[in-house]
Amino acid sequence: MLETENYWKNKINQLTKIKEENSKSNENIKRWENEVLDPWNKKNANNNNDFSTTSKIDVKTSYSPSDLQGNIDYSMPGEFPYTRGPYPNMYRGKKWTMRMFSGFGTPEDTNNRLKYLIKNGQTGLSIAFDMPTLYGYDADNDRSKGEVGKCGCNISSLEDMEVLFKEIPLNKVSTSMTINAPASILTAMYASVALKNNISLNELRGTVQTDILKEYIAQKEWAYPPKDHMRIVRDMMEYCTKEMPKWNYVSISGYHIREAGSNAAQELAFTLANGFTYLELGQKAGLKVEEFAPRLSFFFNCTMNFFEEIAKFRAARRIWATVLKEKYGVKKGSSLALRFHTQTSGASLTWQQPMNNIVRTAIEALAGVLGGTQSLHTNSYDEAWALPTEQAVKVALRTQQIIAEETGVAQSVDPLGGSYYLEHLTNELEEKAYRYFEKIDELGGVISAIEKGYLQKEIAETAYRSQLDIEKEKEVIVGVNKYAEIEEDKIEILKVDDEAQKIQINRLKVLKRNRDSKKVNDALENLRKTYENNDENCMYDTIKAVQAYATLQEIVDVGRQVFGEWKEPQIF
Amino acid sequence: MAQKIRILVAKPGLDAHDRGVLVLCRAFRDAGMEVIYSGLLPTPEQVASIAIDEDVDAIALSLHNGAHLTAFPEVKKHLENKGVNDIAIIGGGIIPEEDKKELEKNGITGNFGPGTSMDTIINHIKKVTKKF
Numbered sequence: 289m290l291e292t293e294n295y296w297k298n299k300i301n302q303l304t305k306i307k308e309e310n311s312k313s314n315e316n317i318k319r320w321e322n323e324v325l326d327p328w329n330k331k332n333a334n335n336n337n338d339f340s341t342t343s344k345i346d347v348k349t350s351y352s353p354s355d356l357q358g359n360i361d362y363s364m365p366g367e368f369p370y371t372r373g374p375y376p377n378m379y380r381g382k383k384w385t386m387r388m389f390s391g392f393g394t395p396e397d398t399n400n401r402l403k404y405l406i407k408n409g410q411t412g413l414s415i416a417f418d419m420p421t422l423y424g425y426d427a428d429n430d431r432s433k434g435e436v437g438k439c440g441c442n443i444s445s446l447e448d449m450e451v452l453f454k455e456i457p458l459n460k461v462s463t464s465m466t467i468n469a470p471a472s473i474l475t476a477m478y479a480s481v482a483l484k485n486n487i488s489l490n491e492l493r494g495t496v497q498t499d500i501l502k503e504y505i506a507q508k509e510w511a512y513p514p515k516d517h518m519r520i521v522r523d524m525m526e527y528c529t530k531e532m533p534k535w536n537y538v539s540i541s542g543y544h545i546r547e548a549g550s551n552a553a554q555e556l557a558f559t560l561a562n563g564f565t566y567l568e569l570g571q572k573a574g575l576k577v578e579e580f581a582p583r584l585s586f587f588f589n590c591t592m593n594f595f596e597e598i599a600k601f602r603a604a605r606r607i608w609a610t611v612l613k614e615k616y617g618v619k620k621g622s623s624l625a626l627r628f629h630t631q632t633s634g635a636s637l638t639w640q641q642p643m644n645n646i647v648r649t650a651i652e653a654l655a656g657v658l659g660g661t662q663s664l665h666t667n668s669y670d671e672a673w674a675l676p677t678e679q680a681v682k683v684a685l686r687t688q689q690i691i692a693e694e695t696g697v698a699q700s701v702d703p704l705g706g707s708y709y710l711e712h713l714t715n716e717l718e719e720k721a722y723r724y725f726e727k728i729d730e731l732g733g734v735i736s737a738i739e740k741g742y743l744q745k746e747i748a749e750t751a752y753r754s755q756l757d758i759e760k761e762k763e764v765i766v767g768v769n770k771y772a773e774i775e776e777d778k779i780e781i782l783k784v785d786d787e788a789q790k791i792q793i794n795r796l797k798v799l800k801r802n803r804d805s806k807k808v809n810d811a812l813e814n815l816r817k818t819y820e821n822n823d824e825n826c827m828y829d830t831i832k833a834v835q836a837y838a839t840l841q842e843i844v845d846v847g848r849q850v851f852g853e854w855k856e857p858q859i860f
Numbered sequence: 861m862a863q864k865i866r867i868l869v870a871k872p873g874l875d876a877h878d879r880g881v882l883v884l885c886r887a888f889r890d891a892g893m894e895v896i897y898s899g900l901l902p903t904p905e906q907v908a909s910i911a912i913d914e915d916v917d918a919i920a921l922s923l924h925n926g927a928h929l930t931a932f933p934e935v936k937k938h939l940e941n942k943g944v945n946d947i948a949i950i951g952g953g954i955i956p957e958e959d960k961k962e963l964e965k966n967g968i969t970g971n972f973g974p975g976t977s978m979d980t981i982i983n984h985i986k987k988v989t990k991k992f
Binding site for chain 1: 879882883885886895925929954978
């Protein structure tokens with residue numbers, strides 16, 4: 289029998305009741321406070337700052353077993369609820385994938401960078417696209433002026449994709465593509481490149497981000513309104529389940545939610561809430577959860593509040609497994625285990641004294657590993673200035689390699705499990721997440737909460753509060769509001785000039801001259817009809833349009849005409 | 861009694877990194893300014909039109925996507941095309957040192973990088989709009 293009635297409320301009650309009981313029966317702590325701590329504090333320096341985490345969880349002087357009574361997680365790695373890790377032996381079997389996100393300029397530029405990373409020991413590819421690509425505008429569009437290749441690689445057509453992966457064996461690498469609004473089109477392009485090279489679709493391994501919900505909430509790179517985008521996600525779920533069984537078609541991302549200014553609890557809760565929404569989408573499409581849940585992977589941020597971050601990863605795994613089992617009736621173990629990619633926090637990097645960023649990234653990466661990440665991107669020290677140089681990327685990659693090979697932290701699984709403090713933080717974050725799930729349900733679910741602007745406003749509010757804390761020096765950023773220097777260190781930075789734009793525009797001009805324009809028009813017309821019919825799966829016609837060399841924007845424009853464009857509710 | 865500063869906050873182009881501008885909107889309002897936020901994804905031309913329609917004293921432009929050297933001067937050009945020269949333009953975002961000089965030459969001041977305090981930005985706006 290599934291527990292769906294008042295599910296969140298019951299969870300919250302259960303957890304708060306345990307805490308109440310614990311506060312009544314902590315004799316040993318009270319004795320220690322009276323006999324040891326208080327006398328000490330009276331005689332010695334004691335900072336009266338409020339000690340708390342980013343999610344405003346109070347931090348006590350010390351923790352003990354009495355903080356965990358009635359709520360001790362005795363599970364082991366690789367078993368329900370997977371708090372300690374999705375696999376029994378974790379990094380003893382296979383280290384996390386070192387997946388450096390990269391992309392700039394033309395497809396040729398990025399192809400060279402990918403080959404450089406492979407040569408230096410990177411084990412998975414991860415592509416960044418520029419803003420025109422993310423929004424679905426071609427390089428030759430007026431809106432793309434000045435932006436082509438600046439924030440990532442530009443892709444305007446299948447031809448660009450062929451260049452991007454030139455001489456990279458797609459059946460041997462796993463590729464992650466950070467693309468959301470046009471995810472179905474980029475997936476179609478990737479599949480088409482593979483087919484052209486006689487690689488079958490069921491050999492393709494990788495991840496396409498596709499998480500449009502977090503776009504409305506945080507990153508804000510959208511094209512159509514939420515319901516229409518979700519229909520395309522549904523089509524991708526169906527298509528990939530059938531045709532590309534090793535392809536993770538959605539990476540449910542907290543990263544951007546955190547970068548936009550939220551705290552750890554908000555990142556955790558909003559991301560998992562999005563996860564439940566995709567789960568329901570698949571269910572409604574008639575897919576079996578047990579079959580598609582393993583294809584849903586997550587992507588979290590890892591920033592500076594060390595223990596809270598580790599607790600966040602543990603809480604995420606526990607909540608996902610628990611809710612899937614109890615509320616959605618998933619039985620198969622491997623479908624319950626949450627797997628995730630981690631990226632260190634870009635927002636934590638400072639423009640001032642940039643070399644300090646190497647240290648920040650190392651600490652964040654360590655937390656990601658202690659939290660049991662499956663893959664990791666480490667940011668480069670120069671990223672508050674520009675896209676990273678090769679030198680800076682190498683230091684970032686070496687940071688991971690040092691953690692993996694020199695520190696010994698990867699030897700035992702979940703080595704911090706059992707720490708009273710960490711277990712307490714894990715429990716606290718879990719409870720905070722349940723409170724947000726309840727609130728989001730009251731608002732009618734994630735999409736409705738987005739349309740009302742609730743999630744966006746929650747994040748903006750936290751971002752503003754945090755900035756005020758920085759200005760009041762309640763929150764310290766070394767080199768910025770403490771230990772600042774007047775003369776700044778100079779570093780070499782990567783410059784992406786407008787050459788990429790010229791090359792891309794030119795390539796499009798030649799492409800448009802040489803392709804079969806009737807074939808293009810027919811393919812786009814078929815796609816329009818499919819878009820208009822909600823019951824049809826649009827992936828097949830998307831692939832045909834891509835293969836006819838219709839451009840990215842030509843395809844997205846069909847969608848814009850059919851679905852309209854999204855206008856964000858007023859946030860400020 | 862000082863006159864209130866009217867300011868338009870905008871990201872001219874395909875750039876959605878709005879954490880900074882949303883924080884600044886709040887900070888400007890708390891500092892007593894009348895704040896108009898363009899919402900995301902306006903073109904430089906649309907930014908100029910909103911500024912004129914709203915009769916603002918200043919425009920605060922932010923970009924994190926590397927297009928500042930193209931987009932910021934475009935806003936200025938569109939204002940000038942409409943015969944408007946009395947709106948101060950202040951820039952910010954991920955802007956390399958050498959680009960700052962280039963922007964200054966185009967009359968775009970401030971060009972604040974990450975980690976700049978809100979007070980520094982607010983004082984600069986007061987200075988360039990000559991409203992204290």
